[in-house]
Amino acid sequence: MAAKNISITVKIWRQANETAKGCLGTYALKEISTDMSFLEMLDVLNEQLTLEGKEPVVFDHDCREGICGTCGAVVDGIAHGPEQGTTLCQLHMRHFKDGQVICIEPFRAKAFPLVRDLMVDRSAFDRIIQAGGFVSINAGSAPDANTVAVPQQQAEQAMDAAACIGCGACVASCPNAAAMLFTSAKISQLALMPQGRPERKRRALSMVAAMDEEGFGNCSNHRECEQVCPKKISIRHIARMNREYLAAALFGE
Amino acid sequence: MARNKDGLTKALAEIPAIREEFYANVYIPGTGQELNQSLERAGRVADFLEFAEVMVLDALERKESCGCHLREESQTEEHEAKRDDVHYSHVTVWEHRGVGQPPLLHQEPLEFEAVTPSQRSYK
Numbered sequence: 495m496a497a498k499n500i501s502i503t504v505k506i507w508r509q510a511n512e513t514a515k516g517c518l519g520t521y522a523l524k525e526i527s528t529d530m531s532f533l534e535m536l537d538v539l540n541e542q543l544t545l546e547g548k549e550p551v552v553f554d555h556d557c558r559e560g561i562c563g564t565c566g567a568v569v570d571g572i573a574h575g576p577e578q579g580t581t582l583c584q585l586h587m588r589h590f591k592d593g594q595v596i597c598i599e600p601f602r603a604k605a606f607p608l609v610r611d612l613m614v615d616r617s618a619f620d621r622i623i624q625a626g627g628f629v630s631i632n633a634g635s636a637p638d639a640n641t642v643a644v645p646q647q648q649a650e651q652a653m654d655a656a657a658c659i660g661c662g663a664c665v666a667s668c669p670n671a672a673a674m675l676f677t678s679a680k681i682s683q684l685a686l687m688p689q690g691r692p693e694r695k696r697r698a699l700s701m702v703a704a705m706d707e708e709g710f711g712n713c714s715n716h717r718e719c720e721q722v723c724p725k726k727i728s729i730r731h732i733a734r735m736n737r738e739y740l741a742a743a744l745f746g747e
Numbered sequence: 748m749a750r751n752k753d754g755l756t757k758a759l760a761e762i763p764a765i766r767e768e769f770y771a772n773v774y775i776p777g778t779g780q781e782l783n784q785s786l787e788r789a790g791r792v793a794d795f796l797e798f799a800e801v802m803v804l805d806a807l808e809r810k811e812s813c814g815c816h817l818r819e820e821s822q823t824e825e826h827e828a829k830r831d832d833v834h835y836s837h838v839t840v841w842e843h844r845g846v847g848q849p850p851l852l853h854q855e856p857l858e859f860e861a862v863t864p865s866q867r868s869y870k
Contacts, residue, residue, distance in 0.1 A: 511781060547774075
């Protein structure tokens, strides 16, 4: 598809800090190439705002190739925008029409305090990971192939769980602001592998406790998280997390 | 990537002018009192403009070729990087003494006990 230029209007959430009153700012953009990524469109807007002597829109970004989990915003009500299985940085302007009005908001959740504009503090995820602790097996050097036998199906499932980039779209989309898709992906990844077995009970208990402590809600099977997840993590992992948690709580360490 | 005395000398002359242009024309919206990504980026550019000068100075000072630092003046007959361990077997540290001031050269000699550096050969 050949690139063309479109004119769009963006309505972006502007908020100076966590306690300030926020509002939607409306900005007109002309000659946006359909080959641009969504973040490049925001770069153009920020350059335009800077040249006009106005403050640019604050947003998080890093790798811009869909693997780091740093970017993210709610675009027209959908975390990471209308393309499924795609991070915001990998969403392209060719999916938008000339003259379209696009509404851009931050990932909202009690456990994700707003920093500024579209940037939220997702360090709660880091603390859940920290609560997971260590694995006691020697992970220092790559073992020879097949010295640790892993059934193919489990290896595949663990790999699917490991695809989680921790962006927080699941939390932003959940009506309960639950972090269960994220936490379950991390718990599953290790519980499915022999290397993660020794600490699996302690890990399930402490990561779920950390998740609750941070103020995230619980899963009520709306499956919104699965719909927006840029890595298409399945809620089957939530079921596995619940089993891991139940087994650990009932039978102890 | 190859470097030579003429190119490095030219770069060393141009960088201060670019830095002055940056400071004369830089516009940073907002203040330093709140999160300001423009300020963060301007700070990085300012760092790069100082760092670039030190890198060029160091590349000019090290007249041998070494690792990925290829000085065109120092190459073997087969156009490979030619080392000069007699004069350059040391680590250089440049002490910053203010923007626009010449940095101070410190050298720490490298001592090899188990292996000795040798000419790279892909043959």
